[in-house]
Amino acid sequence: MTATESHTEVRPADAPEETPARLIPEALPLMPEDPPRVGEFWLRGRLGANAAGYLYTAADEHGREAVVAMMTEGSADDAAARDRFVTAVDEVPGDAVLAHNDSDDDDLALWVAIGPIRADDGTSAAADERLIAERRGEDVLSAVLMDRIPHTGRFRGPDFLHYWEGRRRPGLFRIWPLPWPNSLRAASRWALILSLITMAIIMALAVFLAWLLFRNAEPLEPEPVIPTPTGTATVTVTPTTPPPNTGSPSGSPSTGPSPTPVPTTGIPTGVPSSPGSPGTGDPGDKF
Incomplete structure (x- = not known):
C-alpha cells in the first residue's frame, strides 16, 4: 500500500450510531440584584424568569451543578404563593432535590436546588440532565404562578392577574x-x-x-501656651527689635536724641487727698 492510499474505517452494519448531544442553553449573566450565593450553591447565571421567581444555574464548592429556583419579592410575601411553592417542591422526586431552605423563614424568599447534573462533557446524557432539572424548576414556578391550570368555561372579562406580579425583583436572601x-x-x-x-x-x-x-522645620513662633494646673498661663514674649542705645562705651557722650522725660506728676484717681485740694467735693462730681 502506497503513501497516497488512505485508510477507511469500516463500521459494522449493526453498530449503533452516536446520538448528537443536545445544545445546552446558555445562561444570561447575573444582575446586580441577584444573590451571589444561596445555601451552599454559587449562582452562575440566569436561565429564565417569570413573575413567580427566577431560574439560576449554580454549583457548589465541590463542583456539583444544579438548577436553583428562587421566588421573587412579590411572591415571597404572599403566604398562599409560599404554600404552593412548598407543595410543588414536595412533588419533585426526592433524589432530584439537592437542597432547599426552611419554609419557616418568613423574611426570606424560598428556593430549591434541583439536580443532579453531571459536568458538560459533550454527551447527550449531560444535556438531558440539565434540561430535566430546568423543566422541574419551571414546573415549581408555574405552580406558584398558577398559569398552567386549565381554564373551565368560556373566557369572559379580564384575565386573572396576581396582585404581586409587578414586584419582580429577586426575593430577600441572607448570605453567611x-x-x-x-x-x-x-x-x-x-x-x-x-x-x-x-x-x-x-x-x-x-x-x-x-x-x-x-x-x-523651625519651631512655631510664639511657642504654644500650656496652662498650668492652677489655671494660669505664662507667656514669654521675645522682642523682635533691639533696645535703644542709651550710652556709648568708653564714656563718650551719646550723639543720638535724648529720651523724653516722663512726667512724674501723679495721676488723679478721683479720691480727695485733703479738704482743700483740687478734685474735692461731692464724689459724684467726678462723673
Missing part, C-alpha cells in the same frame, strides 16, 4: 458566611493581593516624604 473572598478566582486573588501591597507601599512612601520635608 460572606461570599468574599471565596467567590474570587485565583487570578482575582492575586490582583487583590498586589493592589493591597501597592497601596501599602504608596502610603509608606508618602509618610517618608513628609518626614523628609518637615524634619528640619
Whole structure:
C-alpha cells in the first residue's frame, strides 16, 4: 500500500450510531440584584424568569451543578404563593432535590436546588440532565404562578392577574458566611493581593516624604501656651527689635536724641487727698 492510499474505517452494519448531544442553553449573566450565593450553591447565571421567581444555574464548592429556583419579592410575601411553592417542591422526586431552605423563614424568599447534573462533557446524557432539572424548576414556578391550570368555561372579562406580579425583583436572601473572598478566582486573588501591597507601599512612601520635608522645620513662633494646673498661663514674649542705645562705651557722650522725660506728676484717681485740694467735693462730681 502506497503513501497516497488512505485508510477507511469500516463500521459494522449493526453498530449503533452516536446520538448528537443536545445544545445546552446558555445562561444570561447575573444582575446586580441577584444573590451571589444561596445555601451552599454559587449562582452562575440566569436561565429564565417569570413573575413567580427566577431560574439560576449554580454549583457548589465541590463542583456539583444544579438548577436553583428562587421566588421573587412579590411572591415571597404572599403566604398562599409560599404554600404552593412548598407543595410543588414536595412533588419533585426526592433524589432530584439537592437542597432547599426552611419554609419557616418568613423574611426570606424560598428556593430549591434541583439536580443532579453531571459536568458538560459533550454527551447527550449531560444535556438531558440539565434540561430535566430546568423543566422541574419551571414546573415549581408555574405552580406558584398558577398559569398552567386549565381554564373551565368560556373566557369572559379580564384575565386573572396576581396582585404581586409587578414586584419582580429577586426575593430577600441572607448570605453567611460572606461570599468574599471565596467567590474570587485565583487570578482575582492575586490582583487583590498586589493592589493591597501597592497601596501599602504608596502610603509608606508618602509618610517618608513628609518626614523628609518637615524634619528640619523651625519651631512655631510664639511657642504654644500650656496652662498650668492652677489655671494660669505664662507667656514669654521675645522682642523682635533691639533696645535703644542709651550710652556709648568708653564714656563718650551719646550723639543720638535724648529720651523724653516722663512726667512724674501723679495721676488723679478721683479720691480727695485733703479738704482743700483740687478734685474735692461731692464724689459724684467726678462723673
